[in-house]
Amino acid sequence: MPHTLAEKILIAHSEVEDLAPGDIVQVRCDLVLANDVSGPVAFTAMERMGADRVFDPDKVVMVADHFMPAKDVRSAELQQRLREWSHRQGVHFFDQGRGGIEHAVLIEEGFVVPGMVIAGGDSHTCTYGAVGAFGTGLGSTDIACCLALGEFWQSVPGTIRVELEGRPAPFVTGKDVILAVLSQIGVAGGTGKVLEFSGPGAASLTMDERRAAANMAVEAGAETGLFPADEVTAAYLDGRAGRAWEVLRSDPDAELAGRLGVDLGGLEPLVARPPSPGNVAPVAEAAGRPVHQVYIGNCANGTITDLRQAAAVMKGRKVQRGTRMIVVPSSQRVYRQALREGLLEIFLDAGAVVSTPTCGACFGGHMGILAPGEVAVATTNRNFTGRMGSDRAEVYLANAWVAAAAAVAGEIVDPAAVVGEGSP
Amino acid sequence: MILDGTAVVIDADDVNTDLLYPGPYLNIDDPEQMKHHLFDGLDPSLRGELTGDTVLVVGENFGGGSSREHVVLAMKAWGVRAVVGRSFARIFSRNGINLGLPVITCPEAVAAARPGSAIRIAAERGLVEVDARRFQVPPLPPFVLDMVRRGGLVPWVRARLAERG
Ligand code: SF4
Numbered sequence: 001m002p003h004t005l006a007e008k009i010l011i012a013h014s015e016v017e018d019l020a021p022g023d024i025v026q027v028r029c030d031l032v033l034a035n036d037v038s039g040p041v042a043f044t045a046m047e048r049m050g051a052d053r054v055f056d057p058d059k060v061v062m063v064a065d066h067f068m069p070a071k072d073v074r075s076a077e078l079q080q081r082l083r084e085w086s087h088r089q090g091v092h093f094f095d096q097g098r099g100g101i102e103h104a105v106l107i108e109e110g111f112v113v114p115g116m117v118i119a120g121g122d123s124h125t126c127t128y129g130a131v132g133a134f135g136t137g138l139g140s141t142d143i144a145c146c147l148a149l150g151e152f153w154q155s156v157p158g159t160i161r162v163e164l165e166g167r168p169a170p171f172v173t174g175k176d177v178i179l180a181v182l183s184q185i186g187v188a189g190g191t192g193k194v195l196e197f198s199g200p201g202a203a204s205l206t207m208d209e210r211r212a213a214a215n216m217a218v219e220a221g222a223e224t225g226l227f228p229a230d231e232v233t234a235a236y237l238d239g240r241a242g243r244a245w246e247v248l249r250s251d252p253d254a255e256l257a258g259r260l261g262v263d264l265g266g267l268e269p270l271v272a273r274p275p276s277p278g279n280v281a282p283v284a285e286a287a288g289r290p291v292h293q294v295y296i297g298n299c300a301n302g303t304i305t306d307l308r309q310a311a312a313v314m315k316g317r318k319v320q321r322g323t324r325m326i327v328v329p330s331s332q333r334v335y336r337q338a339l340r341e342g343l344l345e346i347f348l349d350a351g352a353v354v355s356t357p358t359c360g361a362c363f364g365g366h367m368g369i370l371a372p373g374e375v376a377v378a379t380t381n382r383n384f385t386g387r388m389g390s391d392r393a394e395v396y397l398a399n400a401w402v403a404a405a406a407a408v409a410g411e412i413v414d415p416a417a418v419v420g421e422g423s424p
Numbered sequence: 425m426i427l428d429g430t431a432v433v434i435d436a437d438d439v440n441t442d443l444l445y446p447g448p449y450l451n452i453d454d455p456e457q458m459k460h461h462l463f464d465g466l467d468p469s470l471r472g473e474l475t476g477d478t479v480l481v482v483g484e485n486f487g488g489g490s491s492r493e494h495v496v497l498a499m500k501a502w503g504v505r506a507v508v509g510r511s512f513a514r515i516f517s518r519n520g521i522n523l524g525l526p527v528i529t530c531p532e533a534v535a536a537a538r539p540g541s542a543i544r545i546a547a548e549r550g551l552v553e554v555d556a557r558r559f560q561v562p563p564l565p566p567f568v569l570d571m572v573r574r575g576g577l578v579p580w581v582r583a584r585l586a587e588r589g
Contacts, residue, residue: 024567037450041493044453049581067451074451081453123491123515139493139519141577148581153567187438188485191514221488221513276438363490364447382489384442386465 002251004159005228006194009134009248013117021158021192021257030116031059032146035102037066038121038139040081045144053089055150060091061111063102066359071366100331100357103127103299107211108333113237113245114229119146124299124381125224126217129195130210131237132229132248137218157194157223158257159250160185164201166265171415173309174209175301175379175399178216178225179270180262183280190222193257196250197227201264207236208305212399215300216381219277269415271377272397275385283402286412292374294319294407295388296400297328297355298362301379304334304341306400311343313404313419314350320410325352326368328360352407364388370395377406425548425573427526429479429505431541432470439466439482440489441516445498447490458494459501476503479543481534483509487516496523506545508552510534521568524576528552533559547572 001018003011011019013028032054034042039062054060062082067075079096086093092111099105103124106112114132118125121143128135138152146152162181181195195217197210205213210227217225227233229247237245271286273279296302296310307329319325327347329335335357338344344354353368361368362380370376370393378388383395396412405415443465445458452458463470480499486509487495496519499507506526520527526547536554537543544553550563564572571580 024565038491038493040453041497045578048578050585051581072451078451078453121491123489137491137515139491139496139515139522141493141522142518145522145577145581149584155565187488188511188513191485191511218489221485223514363442363450365450382440382442384440384465384489386446387442391465 051148174212190220302330488513
């Protein structure tokens with residue numbers, strides 16, 4: 001029987017010989033991930049399960065990222081628990097100053113290769129689809145089960161193929177690809193499904209852009225967003241991958257749950273207006289909206305690519321008076337690279353704040369919370385009411401070009417108007 | 425498994441987990457403390473309606489976004505018995521099932537329910553009653569039913585570990 005890529009990965013990780021969408025199967029994990037928020041809740045559940053040891057310490061990664069560096073005593077206690085548990089269990093642990101945001105760390109440090117199954121106590125575990133892995137977000141009790149048994153239950157998802165054509169125009173990035181998908185299928189259109197990005201246009205998306213696109217698959221309700229491995233994947237993993245891997249693809253005649261197309265050449269920079277990632281519009285339609293804070297960071301768009309784009313806008317320019325800008329490299333690796341390339345100096349000269357890698361204000365935790373009435377442009381993935389602070393603040397989601405341009409203009413603007421047509 | 429309760433209605437679609445339990449309180453790991461922040465981003469006064477036998481009645485795509493299990497832990501801490509909705513986001517429904525909270529998709533029952541409606545759920549038979557009006561839904565898959573009946577994933581894993589010895 002022909003199968004999709006997602007089905008092939010699940011078959012390879014279960015006891016069944018065949019499966020079809022809707023079947024419930026037990027899936028073995030190659031990697032189990034949790035953080036300072038989901039980890040401690042999972043540890044309690046694991047204790048109640050009567051499990052003392054994790055199934056395989058080498059397949060478990062813990063990352064302190066949400067309230068890191070600890071913002072208050074309660075957060076410090078959670079991180080203390082995460083730290084002590086990780087040392088006791090002998091698992092991989094990225095503490096403060098060692099890692100950064102979990103989904104950046106696992107990809108950049110070579111933990112993720114195509115064909116893997118990764119269970120993460122965080123909804124954006126779907127980011128690993130960028131590398132061709134079935135990464136999926138789970139709650140803490142599911143994670144406790146994964147820690148104890150090395151497996152989780154999964155209803156086999158159907159696949160929606162996103163056919164990518166053409167090459168993106170200047171100022172159009174992977175962020176716009178997924179925003180275009182969200183504008184087509186909405187915030188529930190991917191429920192119970194996997195998004196598979198393929199077609200000739202996929203080759204023109206770098207790994208960092210794929211990360212941005214796969215990351216927001218969950219914003220469409222999808223289980224993960226897969227980019228089948230290709231030359232871009234191979235080049236990225238060369239010298240980085242921690243294990244061997246092979247190329248898997250959907251069979252040409254595999255049954256799909258849906259299809260849609262995105263013409264990269266026809267895309268313009270987009271924004272998602274508050275309060276939903278599905279409220280997508282061309283940047284021009286939101287132009288002129290005054291902006292109080294620009295946030296460049298998060299597990300989707302705090303990559304070196306995003307920082308380079310933002311720096312290209314900020315070089316020789318200033319953050320507008322009345323507007324604040326925060327730049328959050330997504331990992332220590334990105335931070336160091338940005339330092340080496342002189343990007344951090346560009347941000348400082350422009351009047352931006354450069355933060356240590358952290359989830360920070362992305363989820364309203366700390367490090368840049370919004371006041372009532374304020375408007376932010378953020379390269380993050382959620383603009384829900386109250387997500388970055390006050391429930392009377394507004395968040396527009398956009399790529400790093402658009403976000404940085406808003407910092408210069410003090411309002412939402414087409415980046416071409418700030419940087420000049422076609423200059424990137 | 426028959427379950428009776430009183431409806432508390434959240435009449436909105438796409439109610440995400442940030443609204444149900446905002447991010448700043450994610451540094452709490454005790455359900456008894458979590459429960460004081462349930463619905464904080466939506467309408468904190470809704471907490472006052474949770475009387476210990478509540479069945480939450482919700483709209484489309486309930487519980488999307490973050491995987492935070494705090495939402496279901498807080499609901500359980502208030503004694504919420506089940507959630508009936510038009511449709512659910514994946515991780516929320518998993519979290520419910522894993523914690524022994526039946527999550528039932530039944531748009532007709534949602535349309536029929538009013539605040540305070542008497543709700544009865546017979547999960548095996550796929551039956552939802554709202555003020556004695558009956559609605560049929562596909563019964564929960566056997567695996568899910570088994571887990572809910574055992575009280576969730578914790579006892580289920582406990583049993584698996586015991587089998588292994
Ligand atoms: S950066 Fe934001 S979206 Fe990503 S894992 Fe952290 S809190 Fe979640």
